[in-house]
Amino acid sequence: MNLLQALVLAASAATAGAINSVAGGGSLISFPAALAVGMSPLVANATNAVALTPGSMASAFGYRREIEGDRAVIRLLLPPAALGGAIGSVLLLITPQQVFEAIVPLLVLFATLLLLMQNLRGPAAAKAPDGGWDLPRSPAVTMGIQLLVGVYGGYFGAGIGIMMLALFARLGGRDIHRMNGVKTVLAAAINAIAAIAFVVAKAIDYEAAGIMAVGAIAGGLAGAAGARRVKPVVVRWGVVVIGLVLFAQLAYKRWLS
Numbered sequence: 001m002n003l004l005q006a007l008v009l010a011a012s013a014a015t016a017g018a019i020n021s022v023a024g025g026g027s028l029i030s031f032p033a034a035l036a037v038g039m040s041p042l043v044a045n046a047t048n049a050v051a052l053t054p055g056s057m058a059s060a061f062g063y064r065r066e067i068e069g070d071r072a073v074i075r076l077l078l079p080p081a082a083l084g085g086a087i088g089s090v091l092l093l094i095t096p097q098q099v100f101e102a103i104v105p106l107l108v109l110f111a112t113l114l115l116l117m118q119n120l121r122g123p124a125a126a127k128a129p130d131g132g133w134d135l136p137r138s139p140a141v142t143m144g145i146q147l148l149v150g151v152y153g154g155y156f157g158a159g160i161g162i163m164m165l166a167l168f169a170r171l172g173g174r175d176i177h178r179m180n181g182v183k184t185v186l187a188a189a190i191n192a193i194a195a196i197a198f199v200v201a202k203a204i205d206y207e208a209a210g211i212m213a214v215g216a217i218a219g220g221l222a223g224a225a226g227a228r229r230v231k232p233v234v235v236r237w238g239v240v241v242i243g244l245v246l247f248a249q250l251a252y253k254r255w256l257s
Contacts, residue, residue: 001037001207001208001211005037006211008033008036008037009030009033009034009037009208009211009212009215010211010212010214010215011033011215012029012030012032012033012034012212012215013030013033013051013052013055013211013212013213013214013215013216013219014215014216014218014219014222015029015030015219016029016030016052016055016216016219017052017055017056017058017059017215017216017217017218017219017220017222017223018219018220018222018223018226019219019223019239020052020055020056020059020161020184020187020220020223021059021062021063021180021184021219021220021222021223021224021226022180022223022226025111025112025115025158025159025161025162025239025240025243026052026158026161026219026239027048027052027111027156027157027158027159028108028111028112028115028158028239028242028243028246029239029242030048030051030052030212030216031044031045031048031108031158032246034047034048034205034208034212037208039205039208040097040101041097041100041101041104042092042095042097042100042101042203043203043204043205045092045100045156045157046092046194046198046201046203046204047198047203047204047205047208047209047212048157048212049089049154049157049191049194049195049198050191050195050198050199050204050209050213051208051209051210051211051212051213051215051216052157052191052212052213052216053188053191053192053195053213053216054213054216054217054220055213055215055216055217055219055220056184056187056188056191056216056220057188057192057220058216058217058218058220058221058224059180059184059188059220059221059223059224060181060184060185060188061221061224062220062221062223062224062225063177063178063180063181063184063224064181066175066177066178066180066181067178067181067182067185069178070133070178070181070182072133072135073133073135073168073171073182074182074185074186076135076139076142076143077142077143077146077182077186078185078186078189079143080143080144080146080147080150081146081147081149081150081153081186081189081190082150082189082190082193083147083150084146084147084148084149084150084151084152084153084154084190085150085151085153085154085189085190085191085192085193085194086154086193086194086197087150087151087154088150088151088152088153088154088155088156088190088194089154089155089193089194089196089197089198090154090197091151091154091155092154092155092156092194093197093198093201093203101254102254104250104254105247105250105251105254105255107156107158108158108243108246108247108250109243109247109251110159111156111158111159111162111243112159112239112240112243112244112246112247114159114162114163115159115162115239115240115243116240119237119240133171133172133173134171134172135171135172136171142167142170142171145167146164146167146186149163149164149167149190150186150190153187153190153191153194154190154193154194154197157190157191157194158243160187160190161183161187164182164183164186164187165179165180165183168182168183180224184220184224
């Protein structure tokens with residue numbers, strides 16, 4: 001790996017970490033960067049998951065004040081999130097390389113459309129004084145949805161933040177900063193569990209993962225600190241444009257060239 005490639009990976013991971021803190025969809029930045037330096041889609045996806053894990057943890061640390069009163073919702077959703085991450089990572093590892101390469105454009109498009117729909121719908125929730133949660137008495141459906149989000153996150157990952165913010169809105173979340181804090185905790189769990197599976201399966205480019213992890217940590221801390229001053233919708237629209245361009249490029253390469 002040359003210096004330019006290392007800088008591209010570090011910058012993309014820092015940007016992804018910051019975007020995940022503010023709005024979600026950061027993998028649509030870091031994943032194509034991993035592809036651009038020559039990784040196969042499967043290795044790029046696995047390396048990206050490992051590299052962004054410390055960034056998610058850094059973001060969660062940055063939001064520690066906001067999530068102080070959110071332990072109940074974290075206790076409810078953390079187990080299915082972690083289990084889903086494990087299932088998704090195993091599904092990725094048993095998927096034939098050529099099959100995964102063929103569906104990558106569709107996964108990118110799906111994640112981009114999720115972000116687009118969220119933008120068109122407007123903010124997931126407005127900030128309210130109490131910022132409380134309305135947890136269901138029978139949480140099976142909520143936990144099942146979080147499990148599916150975790151499975152998708154372990155398999156590909158881009159867009160899980162948007163999915164979780166939508167789920168939190170249904171749980172009565174009102175303070176977007178607290179919702180982002182819970183989101184980063186769950187995303188860190190999903191990525192960490194998936195990362196363990198990828199490491200065991202030796203599906204990681206460790207040199208690239210190390211470079212990207214440093215960038216992701218810096219971006220995660222900076223994003224959490226700056227989230228209170230940046231309009232998430234501005235970031236989300238930028239990521240949508242990037243996602244659509246990436247889909248067009250991947251679709252042409254995989255299906256038309």
